[in-house]
Structures are given as structure tokens and as C-alpha cells.
Amino acid sequence: MxxxxxxxxxxxxxxxxxxxxxxxxxxxxxxxxxxxxxxxxxxxxxxxxxxxxxxxxxxxxxxxxxxxxxxxxxxxxxxxxxxxxxxxxxxxxxxxxxxxxxxxxxxxxxxxxxxxxxxxxxxxxxxxxxxxxxxxxxxxxxxxxxxxxxxxxxxxPPAHLGVTVLIPDFELSTSKARAVLPKEYTRADAVHALSHAALLAAAFAQGRLDLLRHAMQDYIHQIWRAPLVPGLSDILEEAHRYGALGAALSGAGPTVLCFHDTRASTERLHRYLHGVMNKNGLTGRVLDLPIxxxxxxxxxxxxxxxx
Structure with a gap:
């Protein structure tokens, strides 16, 4: 059958x-x-x-x-x-x-x-x-x-949590994205990663959308991969000003993920993300998706x- x-x-x-x-x-x-x-x-x-x-x-x-x-x-x-x-x-x-x-x-x-x-x-x-x-x-x-x-x-997923993804029109292999990561990290970076990952999981569990921007900070992989994804650093630092609850590189990239509140318009966020692509000479799609x-x-x- x-x-x-x-x-x-x-x-x-x-x-x-x-x-x-x-x-x-x-x-x-x-x-x-x-x-x-x-x-x-x-x-x-x-x-x-x-x-x-x-x-x-x-x-x-x-x-x-x-x-x-x-x-x-x-x-x-x-x-x-x-x-x-x-x-x-x-x-x-x-x-x-x-x-x-x-x-x-x-x-x-x-x-x-x-x-x-x-x-x-x-x-x-x-x-x-x-x-x-x-x-x-x-x-x-x-x-x-x-x-x-x-x-x-x-x-x-917490109520009212939606996803906006920027999907550029270029490929980035996982092997290339992993190759740029350091082999060792400082204890401070390890503590930062552990504490923020724990906070992020707890924020999801309790629906604390207000904590996502802070909990999603990362020093383990995103700062090393940023040169491979033009505009990533800008989005991580600025997307919250345009309605994003938090932002991250999606997997090894180059897609970038932003969380949004589904009760609010994502028009400003879309304009901003398209502007980042244009600034960096990229083309791609911006989509709103449920989880x-x-x-x-x-x-x-x-x-x-x-x-």
C-alpha cells in the first residue's frame, strides 16, 4: 500500500x-x-x-x-x-x-x-x-x-510566537561554516553559552517572549560565522528595533531567523531585512512562518x- x-x-x-x-x-x-x-x-x-x-x-x-x-x-x-x-x-x-x-x-x-x-x-x-x-x-x-x-x-511553542526568516539566494555548506569555529573557548564564553542556553529554554517553557532578545546572545558560533553571512552582525544587533523579539543565524546559515509577536505587524521588520540584503548586494526571500x-x-x- x-x-x-x-x-x-x-x-x-x-x-x-x-x-x-x-x-x-x-x-x-x-x-x-x-x-x-x-x-x-x-x-x-x-x-x-x-x-x-x-x-x-x-x-x-x-x-x-x-x-x-x-x-x-x-x-x-x-x-x-x-x-x-x-x-x-x-x-x-x-x-x-x-x-x-x-x-x-x-x-x-x-x-x-x-x-x-x-x-x-x-x-x-x-x-x-x-x-x-x-x-x-x-x-x-x-x-x-x-x-x-x-x-x-x-x-x-509559546502563544503568539512567530518566525520570520530571511533566506538569501546563496548556499553555505555546513562543513564550511563549522570549519571557521575555534577548537577551544574560554571559560567565560562557556559560562555565557551555558547560562544563555538555559535561559532561552526556560523562556520558551514559560512563554517569556520578553526574554528572547537577551537569552539568544551567543559567542560560540555566530561571531565566527558572521563574515560568511553579509549583514548578519547588523541583524543580530538591530532587528529588535524593527519589531523582532530576538534574532539568530539559522543553523549554519546563511538563513537568518527572527522571532516576532504574531499580534503585531511584521511590515517594518520585512522592510529592514530587505534593506540589509540590498545594502550587502544580496537577493533572497523574507517569509513569515508559524512554528x-x-x-x-x-x-x-x-x-x-x-x-
Whole structure:
């Protein structure tokens, strides 16, 4: 029986929550899987032009990861892949593909793995859980990865919290963005990161939108990556003057995320963000998005929607 898997994009770090904090947004990678005698992999749409149309495709390899964890061979199927998530922009395109594939593989096998095992498979493949956890569970997720497993707390987003993203028209690879980070940090920077990440998680949990601007300060990765993203430093320092509740580099970038209060207009914020792009000779999109709360969804053609 044919089924569809839909996994959302995600924004990770959110300032000080490096490799441990993220949220999901409603831009989706979608798989349509039909069991059949021979495996076919079919990338669809311009975003996936040039990606492998065989079993070396990242999504299909993710399906095989689920089979490996389950200790069973993956049955053959036709796998059609489409995505709305822009690649190499800091919106978790690889995490959405990975999670969609792992969930699809598990579904194809009859769901032998629980959600915690799916998260652990995904986090170990990515090397960190900050994108894959919200892609799988939706909402805002705090997660850690260690020798004993992947551990997480999922939070419903506070009321009236919305997201504005500036998505530039240039790509930035995660490997390049990680390469500029220092190998060591001072104790003061470590304390700053720990205290602000803790404050940010607490602010989300209690709906303290007034604390976001302060809690999202970061010295661990954003200051080092700022030269790779023209205008980032200006946005981090000035966006609050134009209605942003807080601002951060989204994942490894170059997308920049601003929180806003959904009860207020974002017109001034949009004008400001477009102005920053123009000032730096960039083009791109500015979008207002809700925080996705559903996470990855499976829908069977004849049985309705299932999570």
C-alpha cells in the first residue's frame, strides 16, 4: 500500500543552543513510497535536480539505516522524493531528508522501531540532534546525544510566537561554516553559552517572549560565522528595533531567523531585512512562518493520517 511521509524543515541553535536546540517550520520534504518488486528512486522538482536517482540517494540510504537498526532487509519500493526546503541554507534540508527516509524505512518494515529509536538513528547519523529532533517531533526541542542515547524534551511553542526568516539566494555548506569555529573557548564564553542556553529554554517553557532578545546572545558560533553571512552582525544587533523579539543565524546559515509577536505587524521588520540584503548586494526571500507542531507525519492512502 502506498504511503506518504512528510518531514518539516528546522532551524537549529537559535543563538546559544549550539547543536542542542531547534524548532520546526512548515516547509516540507515529502516522500511517496509504493512497495513493488524492484526499487526505484525518483527525485522530483528543481530543488532536487542532479541528486542521485538510485540507491545511493541520501533519502534511500536513510531508509536503509532504519532497516539496519531493525536488523531486517529493506523491502523494494518506488520512492518519489520532493522538497520545499532550500538546500544548504541553514533550514535543515539534510535533516528533513534523513528523518523522512528513516521514518519511511520504518514504515515500510511495519514500524518495528519506536520514535526514540528513530531519533537516535537520525541524531547519530547527523552527529547532533538539534535539527533531526524538531523535524521528527515538531515544536521546539531541546536534545542531547551521548553514549547512552539521544535524550530530548519537546516544548509547545509559546502563544503568539512567530518566525520570520530571511533566506538569501546563496548556499553555505555546513562543513564550511563549522570549519571557521575555534577548537577551544574560554571559560567565560562557556559560562555565557551555558547560562544563555538555559535561559532561552526556560523562556520558551514559560512563554517569556520578553526574554528572547537577551537569552539568544551567543559567542560560540555566530561571531565566527558572521563574515560568511553579509549583514548578519547588523541583524543580530538591530532587528529588535524593527519589531523582532530576538534574532539568530539559522543553523549554519546563511538563513537568518527572527522571532516576532504574531499580534503585531511584521511590515517594518520585512522592510529592514530587505534593506540589509540590498545594502550587502544580496537577493533572497523574507517569509513569515508559524512554528510547525506536527513534526513528521505519515499518511496511508486508504487509512487516513497517522503519526
Amino acid at each position: 502506498t504511503f506518504t511521509v512528510r518531514a518539516p524543515a528546522s532551524s537549529a541553535n537559535l543563538g546559544p543552543g549550539f547543536d542542542s536546540l531547534g524548532l520546526s517550520v512548515p516547509l516540507f520534504t515529502t516522500l511517496r513510497v509504493t512497495p513493488q518488486a524492484v526499487t526505484e528512486v525518483v527525485p522530483l522538482g528543481p530543488e532536487l535536480e542532479g541528486t542521485p536517482a538510485d540507491e545511493s540517494n541520501y533519502v534511500y540510504r536513510a531508509m536503509e539505516l532504519a532497516a539496519k537498526r531493525a536488523g531486517r532487509p529493506l523491502p523494494p519500493a518506488r520512492v518519489e522524493i520532493g522538497t520545499e526546503v532550500p538546500l544548504a541554507r541553514g533550514l535543515g534540508s539534510s535533516a528533513a531528508a534523513l528523518v523522512a527516509g528513516i521514518v519511511a524505512g520504518n514504515e515500510l518494515l511495519g514500524r518495528p522501531l519506536e520514535s526514540e529509536a528513530l531519533l537516535d538513528v537520525a541524531a547519530r547519523e547527523e552527529g547532533h540532534p538539534d535539527n533531526v529532533a524538531p523535524a521528527l517531533f515538531g515544536g521546539i526541542v531541546v536534545a542531547t546525544l551521548d553514549k547512552l542515547g539521544t535524550h530530548y524534551v519537546r516544548l509547545d 510547525d507542531t506536527a513534526g513528521t507525519v505519515v499518511e496511508r492512502t486508504c487509512q487516513g493520517r497517522e503519526n
